[in-house]
Each structure stands twice: as structure tokens, then as C-alpha cells.
Amino acid sequence: MFGIVRPCTHRLSEGLRTEWMAHLCGLCLALRADHGQFARIVTNYDGLIVSVLTEAQAGATPAGRRTAGPCPLRAMRTAPVAMGEGARLAAAVSLVLASAKVRDHVADRDGLLARRPVAAAARRVAAGWDRAGARTGAALGFDTALLVDAVDRQTGIETLAGPGTPLLTVTEPTETATAAAFAHTAVLAGKLRNAAPLAEAGRLFGRLAHLLDAVEDREADAASGAWNPLAVTGTSLTEARRLCDDALHGVRLALREVEFTDGKLVHVLLAHELRRSVDRAFGTSSCSHRGLEVPQASFGPPPGNPYGPTPGGPAAPSPPRPPRERRGLIAGCLVWAGLACTCQMCCGTFEDPWSRERRDALCNDCGDCCEACDCCGQCGEGCCCCGDSCGCDC
Numbered sequence: 001m002f003g004i005v006r007p008c009t010h011r012l013s014e015g016l017r018t019e020w021m022a023h024l025c026g027l028c029l030a031l032r033a034d035h036g037q038f039a040r041i042v043t044n045y046d047g048l049i050v051s052v053l054t055e056a057q058a059g060a061t062p063a064g065r066r067t068a069g070p071c072p073l074r075a076m077r078t079a080p081v082a083m084g085e086g087a088r089l090a091a092a093v094s095l096v097l098a099s100a101k102v103r104d105h106v107a108d109r110d111g112l113l114a115r116r117p118v119a120a121a122a123r124r125v126a127a128g129w130d131r132a133g134a135r136t137g138a139a140l141g142f143d144t145a146l147l148v149d150a151v152d153r154q155t156g157i158e159t160l161a162g163p164g165t166p167l168l169t170v171t172e173p174t175e176t177a178t179a180a181a182f183a184h185t186a187v188l189a190g191k192l193r194n195a196a197p198l199a200e201a202g203r204l205f206g207r208l209a210h211l212l213d214a215v216e217d218r219e220a221d222a223a224s225g226a227w228n229p230l231a232v233t234g235t236s237l238t239e240a241r242r243l244c245d246d247a248l249h250g251v252r253l254a255l256r257e258v259e260f261t262d263g264k265l266v267h268v269l270l271a272h273e274l275r276r277s278v279d280r281a282f283g284t285s286s287c288s289h290r291g292l293e294v295p296q297a298s299f300g301p302p303p304g305n306p307y308g309p310t311p312g313g314p315a316a317p318s319p320p321r322p323p324r325e326r327r328g329l330i331a332g333c334l335v336w337a338g339l340a341c342t343c344q345m346c347c348g349t350f351e352d353p354w355s356r357e358r359r360d361a362l363c364n365d366c367g368d369c370c371e372a373c374d375c376c377g378q379c380g381e382g383c384c385c386c387g388d389s390c391g392c393d394c
Contacts, residue, residue: 170233
């Protein structure tokens with residue numbers, strides 16, 4: 001999975017964890033339904049924001065959810081998942097973004113892609129994703145040619161860039177693409193007045209995505225000789241951080257102008273978690289729960305049971321459960337692989353792949369987010385991390 005907004009489960013309330021997981025699984029299943037099993041590999045954390053934005057404006061309805069069957073990535077549990085136009089738009093955008101990422105790696109001749117046969121195969125896969133995204137986008141009234149054109153212009157801009165080139169000239173194509181995707185959620189939700197502020201929020205989100213990717217890859221690109229916008233334009237980390245902070249502020253201002261039916265999850269993802277993504281990229285990330293550093297792997301999907309009580313919260317009485325039958329060796333290995341690949345062993349709690357007993361994960365000592373709510377300055381019902389509303393001014 002790729003994406004810059006990767007919330008830690010301890011910072012999401014039970015309800016928000018359930019909603020976030022519903023959109024993540026909804027994106028994955030929308031990709032499978034429209035484009036086949038292989039397309040599911042482009043599921044990403046940022047793409048689901050399109051689905052979240054659509055539902056936040058239109059409002060959640062029973063028709064917008066369905067119960068998905070057991071999945072190894074959910075420890076073989078069923079779960080409610082988002083469905084509808086928002087999830088399909090997220091799938092179309094994810095396909096085009098993944099296509100762009102593949103072509104970027106081909107251009108940089110990364111790893112096996114330095115070999116011509118492998119690069120040629122990767123280009124064919126990327127072209128197929130472009131066509132698939134275009135089909136779904138057309139069905140939703142969204143022209144993915146805007147995204148493809150932005151990706152194509154990116155190569156030309158990078159070729160001409162050099163020392164002294166404004167960094168925002170390099171990020172412009174990404175900004176244009178994300179602005180179009182964010183704005184179209186207002187069309188799907190039937191709230192056209194939201195299109196302009198969402199386009200602005202999307203433009204700045206695209207800027208952040210481009211800059212943070214450049215910051216995180218700076219050392220690896222320098223070692224391999226790959227193209228990096230910071231190195232090529234001579235932009236310092238200090239200036240990059242300033243641009244990121246300005247974009248964060250702009251996203252928050254733009255979201256204030258959007259009329260949401262229920263914007264809690266949008267607020268947490270684009271106001272709070274986006275800021276933490278910047279901190280993480282610049283090496284200033286720490287878990288506010290007791291001041292402990294959070295392992296990088298903890299920023300992944302919620303733990304195996306996203307529907308249970310919040311870690312550190314009051315324990316709710318529950319009836320005793322009958323003992324569950326142990327899994328066999330092969331079934332247990334498959335579940336273990338799913339837990340490991342989705343970071344569920346790193347954060348919160350998870351079900352043992354073989355015995356089915358609950359286990360504490362690696363960063364489960366983070367404790368209760370209410371101890372240090374660094375976003376709202378207060379705890380309890382007024383805290384967006386712990387309650388149903390947010391009392392902060394962002």
C-alpha cells in the first residue's frame with residue numbers, strides 16, 4: 001500500500017476506525033468488481049479519501065454499506081464496507097495514480113525495471129490501468145484525461161527543471177490532478193457549491209503528496225542517482241517544510257468552506273493526520289500517547305478487530321465466548337501472512353493466526369490518546385480523537 005495519510009489506530013475513535021476501514025475495504029472491492037482481482041494491488045490510503053469526501057457531503061445511508069465476506073487482510077472477518085459512486089471514483093483515481101507511479105519507476109529505471117523486457121511489461125500494465133480508470137471515470141462523469149494529461153506533463157517539466165526552478169512548478173501537475181478528483185466528489189454528492197473549496201483543498205493535498213514523497217525518497221534517490229525535485233531544484237529541507245506547512249494551513253482553510261453532512265472523518269484525516277504525515281516525513285513524528293515514538297510500520301490499516309473497544313478506554317463487560325477451534329497449519333500461515341503484510345501485528349491487538357487468542361501488538365503501549373490530545377487542547381467529548389465532535393479551531 002502507498003499513500004501519505006496513514007492514521008495510527010490509537011488516534012481514531014471506535015466509530016472512526018470502523019468508518020475508515022469501511023472506505024479502505026470499499027475501495028479494494030470496487031477495484032475488484034470493476035477491474036478484476038489484479039487491480040486490487042493499487043488500493044492505497046490516499047485514494048480512499050475521495051470516497052470519504054463523497055460520503056461526508058452526501059451523508060451515510062444504509063444503501064451505502066454492505067457486509068463483505070471474510071478476508072485474510074481482516075483476519076478472516078466480515079465487515080461493513082462502503083459502496084457506491086464514491087468508492088468507484090476512488091478506484092478510478094487510484095488506477096491512474098498507480099499507473100503514474102509505475103511509469104515514474106520505469107523512467108527512473110528502478111530495480112528490475114532497468115531491464116527492457118520488464119519495463120515494457122510494466123508500461124503495458126500501466127496503460128491498461130489508464131484505460132480501466134477512464135472507463136470507470138466516464139461512467140461517473142469524470143474525465144480521467146485530466147489526470148493522464150497531468151502525469152504526461154510531469155515528465156516534460158522534470159526534464160526542463162534545474163537549479164533555481166521554483167519547486168511549485170514541479171508540483172503543479174500533481175496539484176491539478178488531485179484538485180480535479182476532490183472537486184468531482186461535490187458533483188457526485190450533488191453539492192456543486194463545494195467544488196471550488198474542495199478543488200483548492202485537493203490542489204494543496206497534491207502539493208503535499210509530491211513534496212513528502214520527495215522528502216522521504218531524498219536519500220535513496222541520491223544513492224541511486226534517481227531524479228528528485230529537491231536535489232534538482234536546489235531546494236533546502238527548510239524551504240520544503242515551509243511549503244508543506246503553508247499547504248497544511250491552506251487545506252484547513254479550504255475545508256472550512258465546505259458544507260459537510262458529517263465531516264468528522266474528513267477533519268481527522270485532512271486536518272490532523274495530514275499534519276502528522278508532514279511531521280513523520282521530516283523526522284519529527286512521535287506518538288503523543290505518553291510521548292513514545294511509534295514504529296513506522298504502525299501507520300497502516302487498523303488492527304484485526306477495528307470494532308472492539310478503544311485501547312486504553314474503559315473495558316466494557318461482555319459475555320463469555322465459547323472456545324474457538326484452532327486453525328490448521330496452512331490456514332494459520334495464510335492468516336499470519338495477511339496480518340504481517342497489513343501491519344496489524346504492529347498496532348493495537350490482533351487475533352493469533354492459529355490459536356485465535358487476542359494478542360497485544362508491538363506498539364500497544366502507546367496508551368490512551370486522551371492523555372495528551374495535541375490537536376484540540378482538551379479531552380473527553382470535545383476531542384475528535386476520543387469523542388464524537390471536535391472542539392479545536394481547525
